[in-house]
Amino acid sequence: MPELPDLVYIEKRLKNDLAGRKIERVEVKQPIVIRVMLKQSFEEALSSERIEAVKRHGPFLKINFSSLQMIIHFMLSGRFQLQEPGTKRIGNICFTLYLDNGLALHYGDNKKMGRVYLIEENRYEQIPGYNEQGVDILSRDFTLERFVKLIEKKRSQVRVFIMDQRSLSAIGNAYADEILFAAGIHPKTLCSQLFKSDIERLYNTIKEVIAWGITEVAKAAEPVEVKVRSHLKVRNRKGLACIICGTTIRRAGVLGYDAFFCPRCQPNYLEHFINWK
Numbered sequence: 001m002p003e004l005p006d007l008v009y010i011e012k013r014l015k016n017d018l019a020g021r022k023i024e025r026v027e028v029k030q031p032i033v034i035r036v037m038l039k040q041s042f043e044e045a046l047s048s049e050r051i052e053a054v055k056r057h058g059p060f061l062k063i064n065f066s067s068l069q070m071i072i073h074f075m076l077s078g079r080f081q082l083q084e085p086g087t088k089r090i091g092n093i094c095f096t097l098y099l100d101n102g103l104a105l106h107y108g109d110n111k112k113m114g115r116v117y118l119i120e121e122n123r124y125e126q127i128p129g130y131n132e133q134g135v136d137i138l139s140r141d142f143t144l145e146r147f148v149k150l151i152e153k154k155r156s157q158v159r160v161f162i163m164d165q166r167s168l169s170a171i172g173n174a175y176a177d178e179i180l181f182a183a184g185i186h187p188k189t190l191c192s193q194l195f196k197s198d199i200e201r202l203y204n205t206i207k208e209v210i211a212w213g214i215t216e217v218a219k220a221a222e223p224v225e226v227k228v229r230s231h232l233k234v235r236n237r238k239g240l241a242c243i244i245c246g247t248t249i250r251r252a253g254v255l256g257y258d259a260f261f262c263p264r265c266q267p268n269y270l271e272h273f274i275n276w277k
């Protein structure tokens with residue numbers, strides 16, 4: 001899934017390339033991802049519409065038209081491609097918007113788990129999870145004070161907490177692992193086990209790691225359909241040596257999700273506690 005740094009990049013690229021463009025033709029191949037909250041069909045509603053703006057809201061991307069909005073929740077495998085004539089298109093295309101400058105905007109999704117909503121302006125309540133997003137971690141509202149308030153009464157594991165979009169919007173699997181690695185916190189640590197200094201370090205690390213991700217994705221300057229992951233230090237590196245200490249990276253299940261971590265850089269407080277008994 002595109003994570004926050006990817007979405008920041010996609011938002012910027014699409015904003016530059018799509019704003020002001022008119023849709024000449026709409027083609028739907030896999031309607032399963034589409035949810036139309038209007039009287040017209042997807043094709044009817046979008047034909048001849050002009051794109052006014054592209055914006056991000058947590059893990060969602062919004063494309064604004066004159067009186068309509070398209071809201072995209074990419075989930076695990078959804079992605080956009082802005083295809084120039086004569087170049088290769090991505091696979092598993094669900095729909096395509098053909099634009100007046102000759103470009104085609106494809107939405108592809110091999111798992112068909114993403115959702116693309118078409119709504120009347122600002123009818124966000126029709127989109128599951130949209131209005132329930134927590135504090136945007138790239139906004140000014142994401143302060144240490146706010147973070148402390150959010151985490152202090154939580155009983156969950158830290159990784160589960162930082163990925164809970166009703167608290168923090170929005171950290172996915174890859175950056176959750178990178179954040180905990182950089183902060184030296186084991187993914188199964190409970191929020192209640194963190195000292196004040198850990199919480200402050202975790203807060204600063206979230207900001208630093210996401211800013212680093214945004215810089216790396218921008219530096220790679222790939223087309224929007226490419227998932228840039230080569231800069232990651234711990235995610236999907238099971239069995240490889242930790243770049244800090246050389247210990248073998250492990251994978252563990254945390255509430256049904258795979259977490260990657262270095263057992264030496266990220267010691268398990270809980271195990272220490274049990275060993276001492």
Ligand SMILES: [Zn+2]
Nearest residue numbers: 242245262265
């Ligand atoms: Zn290590």
